[in-house]
Amino acid sequence: MITATVEQKHYLNAEYGLKSWLLTTDHKRIGLLYLGTITFFFLLGGIFATLIRLELLTPPGDLTNSETYNKFFTLHGVIMVFFFLIPSIPATLGNFLIPMMVGARDLAFPKLNLLSWYLLLAGGLLSMWAMFAGGVDTGWTFYTPYSTTYSNTYVIATALGAFIAGFSSILTGLNFIVTIHRMRAPGLTWFRLPLFVWSHYAAALIMVLGTPVLAVTLVLVALERAFRIGIFDPALGGDPVLFQHLFWFYSHPAVYIMVLPGMGVISELVSTFSRRRVFGYGFVAFSSVAIAVYGFLVWGHHMFVSSQSVYASLVFSFLSFFVAIPSAIKVFNWTATLYKGSISYETPMLYAFGFIGLFTMGGLTGLFVATLGVDVHVHDTYFVVAHFHYIMVGGTLMAYLGGLHFWWPKMTGRMYPEGWAKLSALVIFLGFNLTFFPQFLLGYLGMPRRYHAYPDEFQVLHVLSTAGASVLAVGYLIPLVYLVWSLRYGKRATANPFGATGLEWKTSSPPPTYNFDVTPAVTHEAYDYRALAEEETEGVRVG
Amino acid sequence: MDTHALESPALRHHFDTAEQQKDASTLGMWIFLVTEIMFFGGLFAGYTVYRQLYPNVFAAASNELDILLGGVNTAVLIFSSFTMVLAVWSAQTGSRKGLMVNLVLTMLLGLVFLVIKGFEWHHKWVMHEIPGASFHWEGPNPGQAQLFFSLYFAMTGLHALHMVVGIGILSLLLYMAWRGRFSRDYYTPVDTAGLYWHFVDIIWIFLFPLLYLIGRHHHG
């Protein structure tokens, strides 16, 4: 029960009680609050995903009626996008790690940070209220005029929930940008920053620039629905396609809010477990910023068949291909980092391998949908569904789980059980591919998205996909069990169990409330394993 | 070594120096204003699209707005920016009285703006020019005219909301100033609130010509 040694003071045992958590301004505790919240939303979204896959096991709509099915996929999308994927890595790992990685005691605005958690919670609760009150059936995309005029469900409450969650995202982004600009430790120049920080900086730019546009768009949807003001109503001279422009102006870059932090995690993992500086550090760093910038110029590629001008489509297709280049640069550089490294296969590295492979496939199939002639056929089919799940689940979620395992010892002071963790990583990888690869074939066959019932000829592939989803569900439940178990029974973690280089590993596990006993001074570049080895052999006290 | 405690009492635990804290607050406010620009930007984009589509109706609907009241309000806001600058300057020079007087003046001017805006809105209500079921428009294309008024109310409403928030912030500053929280060394909140107030004024400087003045060029 109680260990013989006197426990060191750290951020977890500095204070006790509910109040010490609900009123905390410690970025690490807020990170854990987020962790709990998004895990809850992930499970909720996962339940809806399970119900969707069960319904699609057979061609007719026999498990639920079509109204219920439409609410299921809408809630799956709304919850997973706004309440899980967008906050996932930035709000948990980013919140926890960015101040430590830059050698600061906290984020620049700790109270704002706490407020942003409450906003996410409030938005989530409002959306959940809408869900229990009767649900919403517009799809997470809220396309007009269906959402504004025709749907009889709780559109305003759900949109308002997403709107409030949006402000959570804006405040997080603002906090990150200011922290990275103004709070870096002495000697920590921009090009000594870990790539995790660079990618979060790029994602924060999108949060700050894109989210307000979504917010005002959702306000207009609510006004249109409540007062019929005509902005998106063709009967009054409004244009429903304007909504699509405004919506995708945010929601395409939002994909990069989800995946850029994941890329940051992968850079840390690949480097640590091959004990190599990330190949082409500068290229990887700038490619994050390039992705963020290009991300704002490609929204029209969601609208190739929407009646937008043919010339607009040509321009948006052309620009969309530019996003492929920085993404390819990252993948090639990670692969090159492995070359002649000293590679070990701890669980986080397995997730990193999985990420690189699946992100590559997701990115390459992105080229299909950016290619105008092919997109006309696969737009709004399961091909698109498969493509974005390869990016968001195969990419972001794999990176999130990899990062969670990697920093788990730092966050909790306990090691996760390696054997179980490796097993679940493998199960998730296999289950994921079995779930989503058949959907590429389904999409090219012509199976449209958001169908409650479907013709018989699609059934074989749907059955495979559902089988994969059940494997995937098992894969997700295993870590849920052993991570909770490890909080109590896991092996105690040392300050730097994986031999990594970042500043966060130079303090104890778990860290003290103000992160560092002494503000660290940085004298060398990121990922300098030689310096780390020298420090260790010289017996310099670490942690 | 630990100079932290020696610095101003307003220095928060996680900053090393007062200068770092001020820099962080100022940068934070600038980034916040960028998000505000994007927020209003969505509405400006919608306005641009529909004005392009329906230039004549927009011009005719714009003629319904009272250019005199709009003009007076513009002057009121510009003058309030001036008093806000004086408030910041008073804070910089450590004049508590000057700070408080100018904050009160700025707030009063903000209130004058809102009252005038209220009269304008009330007039639209009387004229049945509020979008919705009771909307009434004599000229051709009532739907398009309603679009103009939808944008008018959305944009000026959002702007007025920002004014209300701004007055709230200034009241808080007034209270803090009264309690003597500010000094020559610490007046960051006044500085950043000033940035916000100027931003809200600038938004109006764009709204006024876009909404009130277009009909003056067009005789459609």
Place this chain on the structure above:
Amino acid sequence: MSTTFRLFPQAASTTANSVDALYFFLVAVAAFFSILIFGLIFFFAIRHRRRVAREVPQEVRGGLTLEIIWTVIPFGLVMVMFAWGASVYLEVARPPDNALQAYVVGKQWMWKTQHMEGQREINELHVPVGRPVKLTMTSEDVIHSFYVPDFRVKWDVLPGKYTTVWFHPTRTGKFRLFCAEYCGTKHSGMIGWIHVMEPAAYESWLSGGGASGSLASSGEKLFQDLACGNCHRVDQPGRCPDLTGLFGKPVRLADGRSVVADEAYIRESIVNPGAKITAGFQPIMPTFQGLVTEEGMLQLIEYIKSLSGRPAGAQAPPGTAPAPERQAAGERGPSLPGSAPEKR
């Protein structure tokens, strides 16, 4: 028939062949890079596995040559994709002039189709094999999307707007029609069939009855029922513009602009007459919004097209009308004598 299990859709139109060729190119590129990356990861992970616990491998800082190579090669490849994709897209987006025409109206949750000859169908469309078919589409309510996978074509169907999609069927049979844009509760029930028939069979199907006169003649009847002819008179073009020979011609507006009288213009002029006033006329026409269904609208349009003197359905694109006709339109067109030279 496409109800049997398959892993690849049938190619039943000319577009399908173009799209498939491009798709195979993309699959080849994707497969190559996926295998390359997976292969390299496996190879490096095994070859360079950690052998000594605290070993520090030789530092390699990156290489500009490599960075340039893996920037330039992907860039070249994606530019090929862009150009090829754009050429297929332009083919899909631009219907040929000689296409057979038909109309589609989407509504929650069915497809209503109309042929020039007057046949109407629900969730079905019969077309002949071997010639291009162009569909002009609109929606009565929300956004739908007309999608025939075996033809590899899809285009959104919007309320208050006309969009077109075209295809050139290359084989006979039944092909699935889907709604691809989520449109509400029974979205997945908004499906149907395209029947591609031999030309002779198609002709006999057309003459098989059910039709109460051609689309243009239905339009003419509607024109009379709505008393449009009281104002829009050929013999007495005083109060309202004469509609003869109007379609496809430029119309000068009261505010000095000029628009081409296409489907969208006619539709707008019926539901929202004040939007574009022809030069020289007063805005006296009442709106017919809510009085004309979208199908009725298409019939009216077809009637107005037929007034050009050319047979319905073989309308030439705007601007290609023969010169004498254009001249005629200029003389007795929508403008009064005296109002024509008006300049603003």
